[in-house]
Amino acid sequence: MEAQQAAMQAAAAAQEQAKKLEVAANEEKRKVTATQEAANTSKKAAKEEVKVVNAVKEEAERKLKGGIQPVVTPTHQEVLAAKRRVQYREDLFHFAIAGVAGGGKSSLINALRGLRDEDIRSAATGVTQTTLNLARYGNSNAEYPYVWYDIPGAGTLKIPDWQYFNAQGLYVFDCIIVLFDNRFTMTDIAILTNCRRFKIPTYIVRSKADQHIRNVMKDMGYDSDDDENEDQKKKLYQTARQQFIQQTRQSVKDNLENANMPEQRVYIVSNETMLSVVKKKRPKKFIDEIELLNDLVEEAQTRRAHRDAEAAATTKD
Incomplete structure (x- = not known):
């Protein structure tokens, strides 16, 4: 009887440990996914920023070639x-x-x-x-x-x-x-x-x-x-x-x-x-x-x- 009860407790403990490991694994997976999403968002934002900067540069160069001087305001x-x-x-x-x-x-x-x-x-x-x-x-x-x-x-x-x-x-x-x-x-x-x-x-x-x-x-x-x-x-x-x-x-x-x-x-x-x-x-x-x-x-x-x-x-x- 005692042996059976001990076996049941050990099984319950193992099951609990398995659940904890599963939760930890899921949390780690969520963090990795969030990190990847943040990296992708940052990469996308960087690309957009570069695109805007290049557009501004191209516009400034176009105006300069056309004789339109850029406006530069001192800080x-x-x-x-x-x-x-x-x-x-x-x-x-x-x-x-x-x-x-x-x-x-x-x-x-x-x-x-x-x-x-x-x-x-x-x-x-x-x-x-x-x-x-x-x-x-x-x-x-x-x-x-x-x-x-x-x-x-x-x-x-x-x-x-x-x-x-x-x-x-x-x-x-x-x-x-x-x-x-x-x-x-x-x-x-x-x-x-x-x-x-x-x-x-x-x-x-x-x-x-x-x-x-x-x-x-x-x-x-x-x-x-x-x-x-x-x-x-x-x-x-x-x-x-x-x-x-x-x-x-x-x-x-x-x-x-x-x-x-x-x-x-x-x-x-x-x-x-x-x-x-x-x-x-x-x-x-x-x-x-x-x-x-x-x-x-x-x-x-x-x-x-x-x-x-x-x-x-x-x-x-």
Whole structure:
């Protein structure tokens, strides 16, 4: 009897153990199946992601080939990093002068700061001293809390036109002067386009007006070695000056129109004349130097007043 009872208990225990093993096996099978399903889902999602990325890439390449530049928005971290790089301060107004290399950015900055190229603390100029890195210059007149930035010329860097704006961190500046010398380029258009996106005020400026006018005079037959009377020289100068101004304004207008951008004024200046204006002298020959300086000062004062009003409203709240 006892032997029979022991046998029954052993059989029940074996049956219970078999059930546990079956449950464990089923659970393991379920886990393996779930893992396989998750892997398949992940693989499918990865394929879909790659498909989307490739589609975006192909679309960007298609647009780029068609002349449509992709929109690249900097991240919050990139903005902060750019501000640290340029030593951005809320109590200052930050002017950046950008454009193609050789346009005379350094010389214009010197003139706007009331300095000649050869003066101490002036921005380096010349073919062998072309700016390859962003340079920061304080204003010599403490009355105007401005900082000027000489941005590396697009021609000195292997950066596509549409990447130049972001690569140089131009989105952190308060105002950007787009400076050109001989011709208005796609780089200039790209800068203006991006400035509109970021609501950054811009000023299109053509430099070296005095040199260009002399070149037009030569094209018209003027020879400085000839003994032409002063009246003839003045008339020729006025004709060349007017021709240069009209051609410049029309050229910029046409370029903006071709790029589907709104019309915008171009300021025509010479650095020597700008220096005289900054030093509060009244130059005999000037084009847009006085108006450019006044507009830049007004832009900075307006922005500063706006910031002061915002600060006062925040304090009040």
